[in-house]
Structures are given as structure tokens and as C-alpha cells.
Amino acid sequence: MGACTHEEPALHDAHLALARPVAVSLDADGVVAAKPPPLSEGVFPCSRCHLGGDADQDGAGPDGAPTLAHAAHGRKGLECEDCHFEDEEQEAPSIPTFDVCEECHDDLSADSERARAYFDATRQEDGTYAFPKRWRTQDVEPAHGAHWDADVECESCHGAATDNAFTKPRSVPLMERCVGCHVAEEAPNECATCHRETTEKMHAFTLHHAEEQRGCLDCHDAEDRDTLRLANGEPVSFEASYRLCGQCHGPKLRDWRLGLHGKRSGEWNGRQEYLLCAHCHDPHRPRHDPVEPLPAPPRPEDAR
Amino acid sequence: MSPNPTRRHLLKMAATTAALAATGCRNETLEMFVNTRLQEMDPAQLARRLAALERRYSEQFDREVTVAGTPALPDVVFGYGLDLSRCNGNRACVYACIEENNQSRGSASGDDARAIHWITVLEMDEARGVDLDHSDPYYDSETVPAPGKHYFPVQCQQCENAPCVKVCPVKATWAEDDGIVVVDYDHCIGCRCCVAACPYGARHFNWSEPRLPADELNPTTHVLGNRPRPQGVVEKCTFCIQRTRAGKFPACHDACPTGARVFGNLLDPNSAIRQLIARKRVFIFKSELNTLPRFFYFYG
Numbered sequence: 112m113g114a115c116t117h118e119e120p121a122l123h124d125a126h127l128a129l130a131r132p133v134a135v136s137l138d139a140d141g142v143v144a145a146k147p148p149p150l151s152e153g154v155f156p157c158s159r160c161h162l163g164g165d166a167d168q169d170g171a172g173p174d175g176a177p178t179l180a181h182a183a184h185g186r187k188g189l190e191c192e193d194c195h196f197e198d199e200e201q202e203a204p205s206i207p208t209f210d211v212c213e214e215c216h217d218d219l220s221a222d223s224e225r226a227r228a229y230f231d232a233t234r235q236e237d238g239t240y241a242f243p244k245r246w247r248t249q250d251v252e253p254a255h256g257a258h259w260d261a262d263v264e265c266e267s268c269h270g271a272a273t274d275n276a277f278t279k280p281r282s283v284p285l286m287e288r289c290v291g292c293h294v295a296e297e298a299p300n301e302c303a304t305c306h307r308e309t310t311e312k313m314h315a316f317t318l319h320h321a322e323e324q325r326g327c328l329d330c331h332d333a334e335d336r337d338t339l340r341l342a343n344g345e346p347v348s349f350e351a352s353y354r355l356c357g358q359c360h361g362p363k364l365r366d367w368r369l370g371l372h373g374k375r376s377g378e379w380n381g382r383q384e385y386l387l388c389a390h391c392h393d394p395h396r397p398r399h400d401p402v403e404p405l406p407a408p409p410r411p412e413d414a415r
Numbered sequence: 416m417s418p419n420p421t422r423r424h425l426l427k428m429a430a431t432t433a434a435l436a437a438t439g440c441r442n443e444t445l446e447m448f449v450n451t452r453l454q455e456m457d458p459a460q461l462a463r464r465l466a467a468l469e470r471r472y473s474e475q476f477d478r479e480v481t482v483a484g485t486p487a488l489p490d491v492v493f494g495y496g497l498d499l500s501r502c503n504g505n506r507a508c509v510y511a512c513i514e515e516n517n518q519s520r521g522s523a524s525g526d527d528a529r530a531i532h533w534i535t536v537l538e539m540d541e542a543r544g545v546d547l548d549h550s551d552p553y554y555d556s557e558t559v560p561a562p563g564k565h566y567f568p569v570q571c572q573q574c575e576n577a578p579c580v581k582v583c584p585v586k587a588t589w590a591e592d593d594g595i596v597v598v599d600y601d602h603c604i605g606c607r608c609c610v611a612a613c614p615y616g617a618r619h620f621n622w623s624e625p626r627l628p629a630d631e632l633n634p635t636t637h638v639l640g641n642r643p644r645p646q647g648v649v650e651k652c653t654f655c656i657q658r659t660r661a662g663k664f665p666a667c668h669d670a671c672p673t674g675a676r677v678f679g680n681l682l683d684p685n686s687a688i689r690q691l692i693a694r695k696r697v698f699i700f701k702s703e704l705n706t707l708p709r710f711f712y713f714y715g
Binding site for chain 1: 491496498503504505506507509510521526527528529530532535552553554555556557558559560622659662663664669671672673674677678679680683686687690691694695715
């Protein structure tokens with residue numbers, strides 16, 4: 112995948128929250144027993160932005176707010192363009208305004224409980240509605256026109272409209288679905304093809320970590336962005352990321368376990384704290400930048 | 416013929432001593448006056464000396480200062496390892512050491528060039544390896560590591576066969592049971608023989624009255640380590656004796672941002688320092704001098 116860019120500032124915070132020293136104890140072999148902090152609620156989960164897994168399209172979103180029951184609309188015989196296109200001239204689908212909803216939902220008191228809950232949750236103070244674009248990474252704006260020009264049907268990305276209802280897979284594709292199709296169809300496959308508003312914003316990074324040989328999903332789990340994966344597919348938590356790093360950096364992992372690589376603090380004969388690989392090395396760009404040294408010692412000949 | 420001035424001085428001192436004793440002066444003042452060696456003190460004497468020092472420093476710096484006399488821990492000999500491939504020459508260790516160990520920030524009269532650093536980081540050419548003839552402790556590049564350079568921090572190597580201890584004419588310096596070479600500041604006569612004898616440049620002389628602002632003082636001190644020193648005595652790295660005998664790592668170890676430093680008990684086969692010696696190719700500095708350092712350099 113080559114250069115990958117990232118604009119999500121929250122991930123930065125998650126990394127910072129992880130970058131706390133971790134209490135460990137040494138067992139008889141001098142091997143550390145990893146007891147790092149869990150990815151608690153205070154840590155921003157990757158899945159907030161990078162959706163993975165098999166989330167319930169008609170259930171609650173990751174923030175607990177209700178989501179629109181697309182399947183219910185489909186079962187009523189509605190087509191995508193009935194709500195997402197105002198007219199035939201419109202080039203890309205849009206999130207409808209409440210005017211569109213009102214054509215059917217003219218009496219909210221007669222609506223189902225689910226529908227009322229959705230409107231209640233999205234109603235603004237001024238009486239308008241803000242329907243969230245929850246199910247997408249915020250920096251991806253798919254070029255619908257380009258897809259139609261390539262004769263890609265709505266269903267190819269947004270799920271098979273069996274019985275004219277949205278079914279799984281989800282109505283917004285996982286990234287690997289995009290990538291798989293782009294690879295198969297030999298479409299442009301650079302990250303920046305889809306993730307466009309990247310470099311200007313916030314925390315942009317470039318992958319400088321054997322980028323000729325490796326890509327995002329060699330370390331990140333495609334299904335669950337809150338975990339990492341080993342080369343054999345075994346999921347690994349961020350807290351145990353040293354196992355992932357150790358796949359290539361075996362001798363360094365051995366030295367780290369012995370206390371010869373990495374930094375330890377605490378007591379030389381008791382409780383110690385250690386840092387994980389990613390606490391010191393940015394995993395996307397592990398080489399350290401030069402730093403400014405502290406002042407040189409005085410020269411004896413300068414003494415008065 | 417006038418009396419011998421030296422003799423007169425001696426008589427005067429004896430009279431003062433007698434007067435102090437006669438006027439009910441505290442014992443500790445008398446003990447400090449006649450300067451019993453720390454090594455020879457019995458526990459009660461040492462406790463009195465420590466209390467007296469605490470009072471003196473607390474008064475001098477107008478804040479509470481503790482002076483510990485913690486003896487060496489049983490079955491412990493300290494060893495230090497330093498990964499030269501990871502040191503990037505940022506000098507964080509140097510200044511952490513100064514703050515921890517109350518080195519002089521310059522002379523009391525304001526000469527900053529009299530500042531004392533216990534750790535010297537040498538910049539060397541990568542192409543030459545460890546070559547002292549082409550090393551520079553005064554490197555001043557904007558960023559480190561500078562291209563083509565590597566860095567070699569030097570501090571007291573806590574030699575088992577220490578030349579500095581051998582040359583001291585008054586036995587004011589010795590190796591403790593845990594291997595730390597210490598100085599009795601009250602007994603040092605300032606002859607600087609040890610400074611000349613040390614092949615590592617690790618001993619430093621207080622040429623002027625040290626400047627140590629009270630707000631920069633580290634009040635947790637050890638009598639053989641970082642307690643404030645007077646003018647005219649030699650001082651040196653003690654592996655942070657006040658910290659390491661309390662279980663902590665030395666300050667330079669904790670300050671190193673690259674984690675290049677390894678510290679532990681040489682008598683414990685599971686300690687990091689023993690694992691280092693067993694598994695890495697380590698070398699000691701100036702091994703041809705047979706000083707037997709307890710400081711091990713390696714390339715991780």
C-alpha cells in the first residue's frame with residue numbers, strides 16, 4: 112500500500128494514553144510479565160474511525176446513539192435513490208434532509224418506537240435534524256461518479272439488495288472491500304486515492320518502516336482495528352505489540368526481555384517499570400530524529 | 416628569639432579545644448574538630464556526625480537536608496553497562512547527575528567555568544571507533560548524533576584495582592564492600608594525587624568555593640556521596656550511592672532517554688548486568704591498565 116496517511120487526531124491521543132510506563136515484575140528467568148493498562152474507555156478505540164467486524168447496521172452505533180433502520184426502509188420497497196438522490200441530475204448520493212423523511216413520516220406520533228427514537232436522537236435545538244454520517248471514516252469521500260463510469264453498481268459496495276433490503280455486509284464497505292475490488296479491477300490503489308483530505312490536517316504521517324515490503328494490514332487486523340495481528344493471523348492486543356515487533360526483530364525482543372534493550376525504571380533489586388517498543392519507536396517511522404544536545408562542559412582554560 | 420609560629424598555632428588550638436570542652440561544648444563539635452575518619456567511626460560516632468552534618472547543611476541552605484550513612488548492602492557489588500550503539504550524545508545523563516549529586520554550578524564568585532561535571536561524553540569518529548586521540552568532549556553541534564560521529568560517556572569506572580585509592584597519602588578514599596569508590600570529604604587534603612592517577616579523568620577537584628543555590632540543592636544526601644562539598648576536596652561519581660543503596664537506579668540511568676544504560680548487582684546471576692556480560696560482547700575501558708573496572712561498554 113506504500114505511503115499511508117492518517118488524519119485522525121484521536122488516534123494520537125490513544126497512543127499518548129498508551130505511552131505510560133508499565134508496572135511489571137520479573138520472574139525467575141528474568142522475563143517480564145506484561146501487565147500493561149487495558150485499552151480502557153479513556154483510550155480512544157481505533158474502531159471509532161476504522162470500522163471493522165460485523166457491527167449491527169440497524170442497531171446502536173459505536174457511540175450508543177440509534178442508527179437508521181435501513182433494512183426496514185428496504186422492506187417497504189424503497190430504493191436507494193428514493194432518499195439519497197433529490198433528482199436525476201445529482202451526481203453523488205447525499206444524506207437526505209428531513210423534508211425527504213417527512214414525505215412518509217408526516218405524523219411522528221404514529222411512527223414506530225424505533226423511528227421516534229431515531230428522530231429524537233437527531234433533532235437539534237432549533238427543530239431541524241442532523242443525520243450523522245456515522246458509518247464511514249471521516250476522510251473518505253468516495254468518488255461515486257468514477258464508480259458509475261466504471262459500471263460499478265450500488266450493490267457492489269453497499270451490499271446485496273436482496274429482497275430490496277439492506278443486508279450484510281454493511282451498507283458502507285470495509286476498506287478491504289474497497290482494496291480487494293481496486294486490486295482485482297486494477298483501479299488506482301494508493302491510500303490517497305480514497306483518503307484525500309489527509310496531509311493538511313492534524314497528524315499526518317508517512318510509513319517509513321520497511322514500506323517497500325509491508326503495508327498497513329501486515330500489522331493491523333483488517334476485521335478489528337483495535338487489535339494487531341501476527342503474520343500467522345493470530346490477533347495480538349496493542350499491549351502485547353512487542354510480540355508483533357519481535358517477528359522481525361527477534362534479537363531485540365530477546366534483549367528487551369532481559370533488560371538489555373529498552374528503558375527500565377524503578378528499583379534495580381525490586382519492582383521495575385518498562386516501556387513497550389512503541390513507547391519509544393513510532394511504529395510507522397521507528398528511526399529516531401536527531402535531538403538537541405545539552406550544553407558542553409566548560410573548558411578549563413576559560414576559568415578565571 | 417621569637418617562638419616558632421607553628422608551635423604557637425598548635426598551642427592556640429589546644430587551648431581552644433580545652434576551652435570548648437570546659438565550656439560544655441557539644442561532643443559532636445569536638446569530634447568534627449579533631450576529624451575522626453569516617454571509616455574508623457563506631458556506629459554511635461557516625462550517627463552523631465550525620466546529625467551534626469544535617470544540622471550544618473540545614474542551617475547553611477535554610478531547608479531540611481538529610482545525610483544518610485547507609486552502609487553497603489550484603490551480597491551486592493554494583494556493575495554498570497552502557498550501550499554505545501544507542502547513546503546519541505544528548506548529555507541528559509550529565510545534567511541529571513549534576514542535579515542529583517549537588518555538583519558545583521561554578522565558583523561562588525561567579526565563574527561558570529568552574530562548574531564540575533562527573534560525566535564526560537566524548538564525541539568520536541565512527542570511522543576510528545573508540546579513539547581517545549580524536550575525541551572531543553566539547554562538541555557543540557546543533558543536533559546529535561552528528562553525521563559520522565559516535566558518543567562515549569565516561570564516568571568513574573569503580574575499579575576493583577583502583578589507582579586513585581592506592582595513591583591517596585591520607586587514606587581519604589577507598590572502595591566500599593559494594594564496589595563503590597568513595598571519598599571522605601572531611602579527610603581529603605586536596606593533594607590531587609588521585610586526580611593524576613585516575614586514567615579515566617573521573618575525579619574532579621573543587622578549585623574554588625562551590626556554588627550550589629539552595630533551591631537547586633538535592634536535600635537527600637549520603638555522607639560519602641552527594642552531600643555539599645567544601646572548597647579544596649576531590650569528588651567523583653559514586654553510582655549515586657544515596658540512590659543505589661536505597662534500591663533506586665542511578666540518576667544517569669533514569670535520565671538516559673535512549674535507554675542505553677544497564678545497572679545491577681554483579682553477584683546476582685539474574686540481574687540485567689550479569690545477563691549483559693553473559694550474552695553480549697562487552698569491553699572495559701583501557702583494559703591494558705589492569706584497573707578492573709566495574710563499568711562495561713557494549714554494542715547492543
